Amino acid sequence: MTQHRQLYxxxxxxxxxxxxxxxxxNLGTVSVLPRFVGWLLFLSAxxxxxxxxxxxxxxxxxxxxxxxxxxxxxxxxxxxxxxxxRFLPLDLIVGAAGMYFHFQFFTDCAALASxxxxxxxxxxxxxxxxxxxxxVLLTVMALSxxxxxWLGEVWTYAVxxxxxxxxxxxLCLMAALFAQIENT
Numbered sequence: 001m002t003q004h005r006q007l008y009x010x011x012x013x014x015x016x017x018x019x020x021x022x023x024x025x026n027l028g029t030v031s032v033l034p035r036f037v038g039w040l041l042f043l044s045a046x047x048x049x050x051x052x053x054x055x056x057x058x059x060x061x062x063x064x065x066x067x068x069x070x071x072x073x074x075x076x077x078x079x080x081x082x083x084x085x086r087f088l089p090l091d092l093i094v095g096a097a098g099m100y101f102h103f104q105f106f107t108d109c110a111a112l113a114s115x116x117x118x119x120x121x122x123x124x125x126x127x128x129x130x131x132x133x134x135x136v137l138l139t140v141m142a143l144s145x146x147x148x149x150w151l152g153e154v155w156t157y158a159v160x161x162x163x164x165x166x167x168x169x170x171l172c173l174m175a176a177l178f179a180q181i182e183n184t
Contacts, residue, residue, distance in 0.1 A: 003051075007112070008181060010048030014109065015177035017041030022170030034074040039067035042105065052115075053108045062101050069094055095142040099135055106131035106173070113180050123180055130173045137166055 020038030024031055043063045050057040073083050084091055106127055114124035141162055 006048050007052060007116070010045045010052075011109070011112070011177055011181050013041045013048065014045040014105070015174050015181065017045065018170055018174045018177070022167055022174070029077045029080050031074060031077065034070065036067050036070035036074055039063055039070055042101075043067065049108070049112065052112055055104070056108050059101055059104055062097055066094070066098055066101060092142065095138070099138045099142070102138070103131060103135050106134070109177065109180065117180075123176065127173075127176050127180070130169065130176055134169050134173060137162070137169055141166065 017038040017040075020033050020041065021035055023033050024035075025033055043060065046056045046060050046063060050060075069083075076083050110124040110127040110131065113121075113127055117123045144159070144162065
């Protein structure tokens with residue numbers, strides 16, 4: 001496979017991986033777009049892109065752990081339960097690991113964009129900007145899950161707004177990745 005095809009496939013897998021992470025469509029308690037599939041697509045992207053960006057290979061083991069955690073959650077949903085929220089410290093560790101993964105992954109994608117984009121295109125800066133917005137948003141969501149229910153109805157609205165913004169940011173990230181695909 002040519003270098004160009006490897007790059008195209010890797011970025012494409014990453015873009016589609018975000019579809020599984022950002023969209024949660026359920027039939028009953030079971031997700032039709034399970035998050036672990038997104039993590040598996042990221043692992044595939046890492047495998048295809050690691051020759052271009054060696055730092056990506058460092059994310060592989062973290063991606064495996066996050067895929068396993070997501071798969072365990074998806075399997076638990078088949079019996080109507082969840083693994084999230086059972087042990088707050090573990091939830092925070094998984095949340096921090098996920099934030100680090102996304103931050104570093106998009107940093108590497110921006111470096112790839114910088115190397116392959118047309119002069120003045122600015123795709124690398126767009127990826128870095130959306131990466132930063134995503135990181136701040138994920139941090140706020142992780143901290144908010146630490147127990148702000150005492151805010152009552154305000155909390156319900158805040159969570160709804162955060163969820164909508166999270167999906168919009170995810171779609172913008174996906175659009176930036178697909179724009180990077182067009183540049184390769």
